[in-house]
Amino acid sequence: MDFPALDFPDKFNAAKRFIDWNVEKGRGSKVAIFHKDEQITYQQVLENVNRTGNAFKSLGIEMENRVLLLAYDCPEFIYAFFGAMKIGAVPVTSNTMLMPEDYRYLLNNSRARAIVVSEDFLPRIMEVKDELMFLQQIIVIGKSVAGTREFYELIDSFSTECPVAPTSPDDAAFWVYTSGTTGLPKGVVHLHHDMSCSAECYARGILGINENDRTFSVARLFYAYGLGNGMFFPFYVGAATILEPDRPLPDRVFSVITKYKPTLFFGVPTSYNAMLQVPEAEDKYNLDSIRLAVSAGEALPGTVWRGWKEKFGVEILDGIGSSETLHIYISNRPGQSKPDCSGKIVPGYEAKIVNADGNIVPTGEPGTLMIKGESTAAYYWNEHEKTKDAFVGHWFNTGDIYYQDAEGYFVYAGRDDDMIKAGGIWVSPVEVETALMKHPAVLECGVIGSADAGGLIKPKAYVVFKDGFVVDDGLIDEVKMFVKNTIAPYKFPRFVEPMDELPKTATGKIQRFKLRQMDEEKKKEKALSTV
Numbered sequence: 001m002d003f004p005a006l007d008f009p010d011k012f013n014a015a016k017r018f019i020d021w022n023v024e025k026g027r028g029s030k031v032a033i034f035h036k037d038e039q040i041t042y043q044q045v046l047e048n049v050n051r052t053g054n055a056f057k058s059l060g061i062e063m064e065n066r067v068l069l070l071a072y073d074c075p076e077f078i079y080a081f082f083g084a085m086k087i088g089a090v091p092v093t094s095n096t097m098l099m100p101e102d103y104r105y106l107l108n109n110s111r112a113r114a115i116v117v118s119e120d121f122l123p124r125i126m127e128v129k130d131e132l133m134f135l136q137q138i139i140v141i142g143k144s145v146a147g148t149r150e151f152y153e154l155i156d157s158f159s160t161e162c163p164v165a166p167t168s169p170d171d172a173a174f175w176v177y178t179s180g181t182t183g184l185p186k187g188v189v190h191l192h193h194d195m196s197c198s199a200e201c202y203a204r205g206i207l208g209i210n211e212n213d214r215t216f217s218v219a220r221l222f223y224a225y226g227l228g229n230g231m232f233f234p235f236y237v238g239a240a241t242i243l244e245p246d247r248p249l250p251d252r253v254f255s256v257i258t259k260y261k262p263t264l265f266f267g268v269p270t271s272y273n274a275m276l277q278v279p280e281a282e283d284k285y286n287l288d289s290i291r292l293a294v295s296a297g298e299a300l301p302g303t304v305w306r307g308w309k310e311k312f313g314v315e316i317l318d319g320i321g322s323s324e325t326l327h328i329y330i331s332n333r334p335g336q337s338k339p340d341c342s343g344k345i346v347p348g349y350e351a352k353i354v355n356a357d358g359n360i361v362p363t364g365e366p367g368t369l370m371i372k373g374e375s376t377a378a379y380y381w382n383e384h385e386k387t388k389d390a391f392v393g394h395w396f397n398t399g400d401i402y403y404q405d406a407e408g409y410f411v412y413a414g415r416d417d418d419m420i421k422a423g424g425i426w427v428s429p430v431e432v433e434t435a436l437m438k439h440p441a442v443l444e445c446g447v448i449g450s451a452d453a454g455g456l457i458k459p460k461a462y463v464v465f466k467d468g469f470v471v472d473d474g475l476i477d478e479v480k481m482f483v484k485n486t487i488a489p490y491k492f493p494r495f496v497e498p499m500d501e502l503p504k505t506a507t508g509k510i511q512r513f514k515l516r517q518m519d520e521e522k523k524k525e526k527a528l529s530t531v
Contacts, residue, residue: 006200006348006374008169014192015086016164018235019049027211027238033075034214034260035243040075042238048075050162051155052083058158059137061113063088063165064172068112070094070103070121072245073221076141076151078231080116085173085192088165092175092187093222096121097506104128106177107135109382110187116151119143169193175381176224176323187381188224188323198228198327198375199236201348206317206331207264207292211238214289216262218248218271223507225296228327229266250275254285261289265314268297269304270508272316273444276307277466287312296321296328297507299412299430301437302339318342320412324396325349326375330410340434341409342402349373351410352395353402361403366413366426369402370395401428418512420449422458427491429512432459435486436493439479441469446502446510450495450519461493462515464502471498 019042022032028043061067067084069091071077084091092110094103096118103124107115111134117125119142126145129135137149144150167173173192177185203209217229221243234241242260246252248271257265267275272295275281293308293316300318308316319331320342330351332343345351352360353367361367372394379387390397401413413419413428420427429447436445443466450460463479465471476496484492503514 006197008193008196010168011166012169012192013086013088013164013167014173014195015049015053015082017196018232019046019082019086020164022046022235022238025238030211030238031240032235033078033241033243035075036245038075045075045078047160048079048155049082049086050160051158052079053086053162054158055155056084056089056114057087059114061087061089061137063167065089065114066092066110066112066175068092068094068107068110068115069222070096070115070117070125071141071221072096072118072120073226073230073243074118074141074245075243076116077221079155080139081174081231083162086162086164088167088171090172090174092177093227094177095185095222095506096220098124100124100127104131105184107132110175113137114139116141122148167192170378172378176222176227176326178323186383186386188377189379189381190326190375190377194326194375194377195228195232196236197348197373198325199233201373201375202319202328202331202346203228203233203236205347206328206333207233207294208334209233209237209239209264213237213239213264214242214260214262215239215264215266216242216244216256216260217266218253219266219268219297219507224323224326225266225268225321225328225507229264229294233264250278250281254278254281254287257290258286261286263289263291265290265293267293267295267316268508269295269300270297270444270504272300272308273304276304276311277443282311287314290314292317292334294319294328298509299340299342299434301434303434303437305337305339319346320398320400320410322396322398324377324390324398325371325373326377329371329373329375338409341405341411343410344408345410353404363404363406366401366403366428368416369398369400369410371398372396415512418448420447420457420459422449422456422490425490427459429459431487432461432483432491432493435483435491436461436463436479438486439482441465441475441479444502444510446512446515447493448512448515448519451523452494458494459491460495460497460519462497462499462502464499 022042031039032042033040081091114137116139141151175187215234219226295318317332319328321328329349330342350372414430432447444464446462449457503511
């Protein structure tokens with residue numbers, strides 16, 4: 001049975017739509033996953049999803065029980081994700097770059113009954129194992145240790161047929177955790193119909209994805225952006241995904257593109273910028289297969305957009321999405337993209353920009369972006385007050401500050417907790433960062449508000465400079481004056497602090513709250529040293 005994306009039957013299970021459906025459509029022998037030297041067909045995916053679901057049931061995992069996934073981008077991630085979902089359990093994705101205490105928080109917060117973990121990450125779980133209040137099963141992709149089970153040894157003996165749990169479109173299907181740009185991650189609860197809505201509206205509506213496409217994503221599967229790019233977008237139409245477990249260093253990403261020839265490439269601004277720095281990459285690697293490149297996670301600097309178009313002849317479609325809405329809801333269009341903006345609303349979603357009183361602001365005036373769409377999550381797990389603040393009736397409060405230009409394009413101006421009021425005037429850190437990025441010596445930067453000697457808030461820039469530049473007072477003064485002459489003078493950074501690297505989430509978002517914490521700690525240390 002074909003399930004139209006926006007018209008669901010009373011009983012609907014997303015695993016059946018994204019896995020069984022492809023085999024029912026005659027794609028059983030078609031490659032679904034490229035992974036290292038493997039080519040895995042949709043029939044093989046279906047059989048392993050069913051084996052995994054049956055194995056979970058044998059361990060006592062029931063409907064609505066959570067199963068945490070801590071794994072590389074690999075086929076087993078997909079088998080566990082849809083295997084849990086098929087039996088009515090709830091897979092929970094988790095960042096692979098955290099510390100043991102972070103996993104203690106995630107496992108106890110989610111109350112996961114089981115975890116499927118890649119062997120390399122197992123020590124981080126074992127370190128806190130005795131502090132996990134709900135975890136009963138540890139399933140290892142790779143070599144197991146005492147008290148754990150090896151993934152394939154567990155699933156191989158089970159049937160390749162698995163009954164579908166009688167879930168509805170409104171049942172909890174999976175969780176993703178927010179990336180932690182403003183504090184502790186929150187569990188975002190998505191429903192069984194959400195992936196279909198997102199895939200239909202954005203992947204099919206904007207990208208025109210079809211069964212002949214191959215997707216490759218720098219953003220990993222544990223992140224909502226990567227989950228769409230590398231799994232449910234291609235599976236929605238019977239396309240193929242390229243899964244790459246290795247760290248996405250620029251040369252490695254270029255090599256994967258050259259080898260597997262993706263047609264849809266999904267990156268983040270940090271990765272696009274890093275790839276631009278590779279000397280003679282346009283001659284060493286072949287990007288001819290890419291018909292569309294996509295960026296999200298944070299605003300894409302216009303310098304990077306122009307650089308890619310000039311160097312590789314590839315137009316990047318910048319967009320904005322969130323864990324709460326699952327994927328992109330505002331996007332540039334193929335052939336109509338503009339630098340330094342997020343594009344226009346994706347059909348199927350609605351947007352409004354409001355002031356502090358909730359009233360819609362005039363064109364050109366910044367305000368808080370509110371989004372309405374069927375892929376929006378139900379709530380934050382165990383966060384009642386934060387849920388009420390963010391999910392306002394049919395609308396989701398993104399916390400992003402935007403304005404809409406005369407042509408209807410949405411332009412990002414920062415977060416509502418990142419805006420800087422300098423001299424009584426609001427300053428967007430993104431605008432300052434965009435200006436900084438135009439200087440030839442600047443590789444990356446993050447801008448926050450910092451109090452000067454008189455206690456007045458002024459923009460402060462943390463800057464990673466490119467190799468080959470001598471970082472001294474002369475260069476720092478030059479960068480300040482460059483920004484002062486590029487944008488309104490009152491917006492230039494009064495302080496510029498060189499950094500070896502900036503604090504980021506796993507998806508490349510600069511964590512300005514950590515820069516603010518760093519700034520406050522240094523001020524406290526300085527104050528103590530003068531006492």
